Amino acid sequence: MHDLKTTTLYVASSSGVGGYAVTFDLDFPENGLIIECDCPAGSNNTMCKHRLLLIKGDSSIFDPDMYSKDCFPNEDWEMMCHIVKRFGLDTLVAKYEATLAELEKQKKQLAAKVRAEKKALQRKFSEGLQINKEHG
Ligand SMILES: [Zn+2]
Structure with a gap:
């Protein structure tokens, strides 16, 4: 798993105000992969759509305020895609x-x-x- 690393992607909130951080946190061998989102549901340990949408490959939910056009999160996105595949x-x-x-x-x-x-x-x-x- 040395080729995989912890990755955070920033997604927009559906209300349009602010956004949330979705983290694919790799901690081997202790905890393995922990997938967190700091939205209200995710912070409350409840399943949220942000993690599901990212895992399903929906990049349309990126928070535009967190990425300028020339710094689209290509590397982080690709790392997340690797993590998605490797962990099924x-x-x-x-x-x-x-x-x-x-x-x-x-x-x-x-x-x-x-x-x-x-x-x-x-x-x-x-x-x-x-x-x-x-x-x-
Ligand atoms: Zn969320």
Whole structure:
């Protein structure tokens, strides 16, 4: 891993005010690769879109205030791409997104079942119930 080094890329915030630092921190052999973002979600140890977008190769989120046109982060970007490949981060993120998509689908199906149950009980209440013969 001697050819890989810790790399920081600066991305714009979606609100357009300021930006965030995404760091691919290499610390061998102790911690391995730690991927951090100092946005509110990332600082709170929650998954954020900045890391995912960079790993997926989206360079459109670079913070223009941090890079002038003649100092586009070519070296840092290339280093990050090496890290992504060597650690299989693209595969990891692709699997994560496929799993989330499947879970979202199941969530919609469950929500439909919940609505159907509510509707069924509401129908019983509004259409009239009979005395329960077992407890009469
Ligand atoms: Zn972030």
